[in-house]
Amino acid sequence: MIDCTSEVEQGKRFAFGQNWQKFSRLVDEDRIAIARESLVVALGTGDLAGRTFLDIGCGSGLFSLAAVQLGATVHSFDYDPDAVATTRQLRDRYAPDSDWQVEQGSVLDSSLVSRLGQFDIVYSWGVLHHTGALWDALDTACRLVAPGGLLYVSIYNDQGLRSRAWTHVKRTYNSSGPLARRVLVVGSGMYLYAPRRAVTLLKSAVKGRRPEGGKARRARGMSARYDLIDWVGGYPFEVAAPEEVFRVGRRHGMELRHLKTCGGGLGCNEYVFAAITDHGDTQTSHAARSVTAAA
Structure with a gap:
């Protein structure tokens, strides 16, 4: 087995x-x-x-x-x-x-x-x-x-189709070498988080104040970095x-x-x-x- x-x-x-x-x-x-x-x-x-x-x-x-x-x-x-x-x-x-x-x-x-x-x-x-x-x-x-x-x-x-696409990404990650895995993680991070970050910056600019800094803890005490790797490779x-x-x-x-x-x-x-x-x-x-x- x-x-x-x-x-x-x-x-x-x-x-x-x-x-x-x-x-x-x-x-x-x-x-x-x-x-x-x-x-x-x-x-x-x-x-x-x-x-x-x-x-x-x-x-x-x-x-x-x-x-x-x-x-x-x-x-x-x-x-x-x-x-x-x-x-x-x-x-x-x-x-x-x-x-x-x-x-x-x-x-x-x-x-x-x-x-x-x-x-x-x-x-x-x-x-x-x-x-x-x-x-x-x-x-x-x-x-x-x-x-x-x-x-x-x-x-x-x-x-639906988005889940099927992520299934392909995950299969590719696990059948690839270290370099390709890093590319997939970085690319996925940009796809998932860049739009959200852009919205945050835009809202801050409109309100006339700087965006909040620091490293906020994720819900449930998790880590954005290791959650992303888990998501891409899972x-x-x-x-x-x-x-x-x-x-x-x-x-x-x-x-x-x-x-x-x-x-x-x-x-x-x-x-x-x-x-x-x-x-x-x-x-x-x-x-x-x-x-x-x-x-």
Whole structure:
């Protein structure tokens, strides 16, 4: 069976873990606080004491750490061994005595999934669409949620032809050498960010003041640089329209409790679903009831 390292070497998969390793050098208390707050906003609570939290595709481990700091018992796994190593390093640095398990594995591995059991909160932000089997991965994530629990996922928005074009860019990136990859990242950055920067400069000129400087932290404590590399190289790559994700949730007896879209454009749509306790019973757990719906 082919593994992550072989897929990366063959140009069939982006080296997500290597990118997360580089990002992890930027992690500090400020970024951790921003990540923690993003969980609080989406889940509707800052108290995860007594709850179990599964991080599918933990990446750098930043959000597993945020869940630990909110009181959860955390189990993290990632398909990429470099991501697993990075998460363990973050755990050893910030939460060495916590109840936080980290292992390598894939959400598509039935043997792994079968021994995990179910969790109060299943979290997978920007991961399932990189498995190569988005709908199987999402079905599995739904089954891992305990009755009354929460599923918090984000999935790339389907932009039709633009998404198909980005798929080609991503394939090209992973089958190219270092120079071509740099060209693709720079070119993509100019395409994505230059118009936005031009608008900012124009508005500043009209208002008669200089544009704001500094290096603002991105939402969720992320990094513009490493997010761009992840975006350009992130392959396998699949997308979904919100209504398709809603259908999967309903099929598993879940109710949508939180939605944050990318406005129909580029990026991820973010969902929190609550698992109904007893096959259609509308009563949910404390965690599910506390979530604030947001459009």
